[in-house]
Amino acid sequence: MEREDISEKNDYHRRDSCRLCNSKNIELAMSLEKTPMGDAYIFSDRLGEEQKTYPLDLFLCNDCSLSQIVDVINPEFLYRDYIYSTSISLGLRDHFKKYSEEVLKKLNPANGSLVVDLGSNDGTLLRFFKNNDMKVLGIDPAKDIAKKATESGVATLPYFFTKDVAAEVKERYGPAKIITANNMIANLDDLSDFVSGIKNLMAPNGAFVFQTGYGLDLFEKDLIDVIYHEHLSYFSTKSLKPFFKNNGLELFDVKRDSIKRGSLRGMVQFKGGPNKISDSVEKLVELEESAGIDKIETYRSFDKRMQDTKKSLHHLLNYIKGQGKTVAGYGASVGVTTMLYHFDLGKFVDFIVDDNSSRHNSFSPGLHIPVLSPNSLLEKKPDYSIILAWQYSKPIIEKNQDYLNQGGHFITPLPKFEVI
Ligand SMILES: [Zn+2]
Structure with a gap:
């Protein structure tokens, strides 16, 4: 398929007013780490291309109270590479x-x-x-x-x-x-x-x-x-x-x-x-x-909880890696990109696994961590696996008892930091 060259167009702009009420009285509520487009998983033919990162700051409107992202990526860029899924669960x-x-x-x-x-x-x-x-x-x-x-x-x-x-x-x-x-x-x-x-x-x-x-x-x-x-x-x-x-x-x-x-x-x-x-x-x-x-203050304390989660993760992962052990991630969705960047996990995670086979053999946006099938937990035997798709922690743990039985451990970062 021919890819249209849109590199000359503006790829993003930053708003200076609220999207709902146009007020300029908007305030930075939480500064997230910059990320590439979260769903831009790529295959090996594009590993040479740099994936640009964009600011991802959450702002609060002090007039109408909308919380919002003000850095708007041009939809032509944002949706260009997406694999649209038509199946409704x-x-x-x-x-x-x-x-x-x-x-x-x-x-x-x-x-x-x-x-x-x-x-x-x-x-x-x-x-x-x-x-x-x-x-x-x-x-x-x-x-x-x-x-x-x-x-x-x-x-x-x-x-x-x-x-x-x-x-x-x-x-x-x-x-x-x-x-x-x-x-x-x-x-x-x-x-x-x-x-x-x-x-x-x-x-x-x-x-x-x-x-x-x-x-x-x-x-x-x-x-x-x-x-x-x-x-x-x-x-x-x-x-x-x-x-x-x-x-x-x-x-x-x-x-x-x-x-x-x-x-x-x-x-x-x-x-x-x-x-x-x-x-x-x-x-x-x-x-x-x-x-x-x-x-x-509500968003500042949310921010603080996320910083505490990051500290807990780094404390454990530095210790594990110091012992020469290996670490996998579980989940390769758009939201996982935010997790990987905001918690700065790129240096710890050797590979990611995901249940969605269309993602297998791809590489995560920006960090280019390989995405493999969940069988890799049994084949490569990572010592620890961080459940990045933490909303599915329960079914993931239930499905992967063999991994636990062979000595692997799961880390759930949220809603509560736990090692299983
Ligand atoms: Zn507003």
Whole structure:
């Protein structure tokens, strides 16, 4: 495949204002180590190329309390090398089924109403709406995925959603009674264009439903590894409520969900729309305030906990390496790149293993640590293995009893530092 030369274009820019409220009163909340693009695992043919690192600092807006990354990598660079995965896991399928049922129950649209899903992937969510007599349309910029979804019965347009695309879609298909967007708004830098698009496309009595990573879970669960360049915003009810209000919209329902390590689902309508504003909105704002989501100290203590974790890791790893022992890592995801850089683990880890076979024989972004199959734990017998994908510690340990039985040890860095 021919690779377009985009090296002359600007690869990134740094914002100096809040992405939601445009305030310049933003403050550095936590300085993370610079990383390359977190998912840019490469194969041996590209080992000679340097992978540039970019700042990854978390800022807090002192006006609307949005925590956010201000260093924005040009999406053309960010997504150029990504291997898009189209398979939706079984857990996510069940989640989408329930999601569609809850949305239909809450909004009660007439049969034949138009539902548009932004970032619709293979059409899994829309298929549930279609089965409930809704008219459906997907919008997803990945051409191959859009084509496959269309062929399987969920019409999908291969576009990035912008306000112009929204106007065009409305012209062709009519206004949307329901617009959904899952796991995508955190990746957008220009939310003002996006929300103009929603307003262009949404019916006067319609609703916009989004699900996104939740800023409260970030520091409550110490999710250092959900911070990477694709995730520009870590939203909360407190920061989104005034944003929608200033755009002539109204957040009328919110729900906290544990999927994807902690999510926030919100429903939005035009100001004065048909839905009553649920108590859930004020309740979640109160919960966020009592947890200190708007206080710089909250992020400083998150930072301190991560520095302590790094110290514990280095203390142990220096000792182990001093004895000439070997160390592996478990997990080769986008978030693992943040872990490897922020905890400065590159010098300790001899190789990484991952269950995903498409990653095998690749090299980690920037540090170029080889990624191998989990069988390597039995073949190469590393003395210690750090579970970098720590949200899966339990199943990883259960699956690798043979490794433990032959004398290997696991190190879990988070949520609690432990050696097994
Ligand atoms: Zn703000």
